[in-house]
Amino acid sequence: MAVIADNCPEIEVIVVDNNEERIAEWNGPNLDKLPIYEPGLNEVVARRRNKNLFFSTKVDEAISKADMIFISVNTPTKKSGLGAGYASDLKWVEASARKIAKFSKGHTIVVEKSTVPVKTAELIGNILGSYNSDSKDNLNKKSFSILSSPEFLAEGTAIKDLENPDRVLIGGDDAESIEQLSLIYQRWIKKDKILLTNIWSSELSKLTANAFLAQRISSINSISALCEMTGAEVDEVALAIGSDKRIGEKFLDASPGFGGSCFQKDILNLVYLCRHFGLFTVADYWEQVIFLNDWNRKRISTLIINKLFGSLSLKRILILGYSFKSNTNDIRESSAKYIVKDLLENNAKLFIHDPQVSKKQIEESLNQEESKELSDIDEGNWVFCENLADCFNLVDAIVILTEWDEYKNLDWEKISNSMRKPSWLFDTRLIADKVEVRDSGINYWGIGQGLN
Numbered sequence: 001m002a003v004i005a006d007n008c009p010e011i012e013v014i015v016v017d018n019n020e021e022r023i024a025e026w027n028g029p030n031l032d033k034l035p036i037y038e039p040g041l042n043e044v045v046a047r048r049r050n051k052n053l054f055f056s057t058k059v060d061e062a063i064s065k066a067d068m069i070f071i072s073v074n075t076p077t078k079k080s081g082l083g084a085g086y087a088s089d090l091k092w093v094e095a096s097a098r099k100i101a102k103f104s105k106g107h108t109i110v111v112e113k114s115t116v117p118v119k120t121a122e123l124i125g126n127i128l129g130s131y132n133s134d135s136k137d138n139l140n141k142k143s144f145s146i147l148s149s150p151e152f153l154a155e156g157t158a159i160k161d162l163e164n165p166d167r168v169l170i171g172g173d174d175a176e177s178i179e180q181l182s183l184i185y186q187r188w189i190k191k192d193k194i195l196l197t198n199i200w201s202s203e204l205s206k207l208t209a210n211a212f213l214a215q216r217i218s219s220i221n222s223i224s225a226l227c228e229m230t231g232a233e234v235d236e237v238a239l240a241i242g243s244d245k246r247i248g249e250k251f252l253d254a255s256p257g258f259g260g261s262c263f264q265k266d267i268l269n270l271v272y273l274c275r276h277f278g279l280f281t282v283a284d285y286w287e288q289v290i291f292l293n294d295w296n297r298k299r300i301s302t303l304i305i306n307k308l309f310g311s312l313s314l315k316r317i318l319i320l321g322y323s324f325k326s327n328t329n330d331i332r333e334s335s336a337k338y339i340v341k342d343l344l345e346n347n348a349k350l351f352i353h354d355p356q357v358s359k360k361q362i363e364e365s366l367n368q369e370e371s372k373e374l375s376d377i378d379e380g381n382w383v384f385c386e387n388l389a390d391c392f393n394l395v396d397a398i399v400i401l402t403e404w405d406e407y408k409n410l411d412w413e414k415i416s417n418s419m420r421k422p423s424w425l426f427d428t429r430l431i432a433d434k435v436e437v438r439d440s441g442i443n444y445w446g447i448g449q450g451l452n
């Protein structure tokens with residue numbers, strides 16, 4: 001919404017949320033403390049806030065003023081009840097539709113921005129339609145058009161992706177509303193990048209895009225394990241296969257596994273949908289992408305334990321990176337969380353560093369407060385490392401889990417001198433220079449490196 005406001009100064013954009021604390025943060029004086037860390041976002045907000053971009057808790061009032069409403073609520077995987085563990089919980093979408101139905105005035109274009117299961121537009125349409133026919137007062141008659149316009153931005157590069165997207169997708173059947181939305185995007189995006197489809201294709205394309213992307217990561221991670229057995233190197237294999245234009249070079253970085261709020265959730269959703277329609281083999285096929293990801297995380301934690309003589313008791317390990325990828329403070333489904341949990345269960349003493357993730361976030365995700373004593377940290381517990389330079393002292397091993405820039409050019413010679421011997425580096429992102437690491441006297445393991 002900030003990028004729309006930035007590109008369309010004549011459009012008034014109001015972002016509403018029930019959460020007063022969050023809205024206060026968006027309106028706060030310190031632009032470095034916005035609720036989301038996203039490179040470049042604070043500059044856009046600084047340019048447009050209180051000009052044509054507003055953050056408010058007055059949901060009902062904003063709905064009644066709006067010509068177009070983007071439903072951008074979260075749709076987490078259901079934890080209980082029918083479809084638990086697979087289906088998306090649409091309660092916030094439903095609640096939004098009810099509010100829109102109640103408070104909107106005149107004709108309103110409702111755009112599904114949240115990632116949703118196929119046929120959600122039908123649910124929204126049913127709710128809006130029922131209020132429509134309820135209206136006795138002809139003057140205040142409401143009408144709605146529903147469009148699907150899923151978001152393809154990736155975190156960490158959100159502003160860049162929004163400014164220059166590969167494509168924008170608009171699904172729907174009301175030509176006038178499609179044109180209205182398309183005209184907004186055309187203010188800064190070439191028309192031929194705006195794809196128009198029917199509403200169901202649009203909804204399904206979002207799930208399919210994420211499933212294909214996640215599948216590539218599971219594919220390369222599966223091959224990285226084989227590389228380690230055979231003497232091949234996964235980065236060389238990725239380069240060799242990625243040079244084939246049909247395969248393409250992107251999204252072939254071996255890793256501790258994909259995280260983030262989308263990939264797992266969307267595949268689970270796809271799997272649920274396939275089973276619902278009796279497509280069991282298709283469902284099983286996609287579910288393997290998740291199984292492989294889970295297996296890959298376990299493989300890494302098990303490997304660390306084995307390399308450290310089968311026991312982490314009394315061992316001090318430094319974790320570099322907790323967010324699910326660099327340039328974000330988002331830790332949802334981060335592989336780091338799963339690997340850290342495994343190491344803690346095996347009684348390691350962990351030091352955890354991340355340039356953007358806070359101690360509070362880590363505490364909440366692990367459901368475990370940090371150890372009180374930095375000097376004598378408990379077994380199976382952790383402490384938050386504020387300053388990277390202070391973190392290396394007397395640790396037995398370092399595990400790189402997120403590819404933050406500050407971890408790319410570390411002085412391994414110096415670090416080696418402060419570690420306890422024999423010392424180890426486990427690089428799950430292949431960002432350290434393995435020759436420098438080995439020369440410094442640290443044992444090296446890199447994902448998919450056959451000569452480990």
Ligand code: UDX
Pocket residue numbers: 151152153154155156210213217250251252253254255256257258259260261262263324325326
């Ligand atoms: C993803 C999609 O890319 C985006 O189009 C969609 O709108 C939302 O979901 P996001 O989750 O923000 O975006 O991040 P992405 O860059 O796709 O990375 C997801 C995960 O895959 C991260 O954990 C990342 O580290 C991992 N990854 C990515 C790899 O392990 N290897 C790669 O080569 C690329």
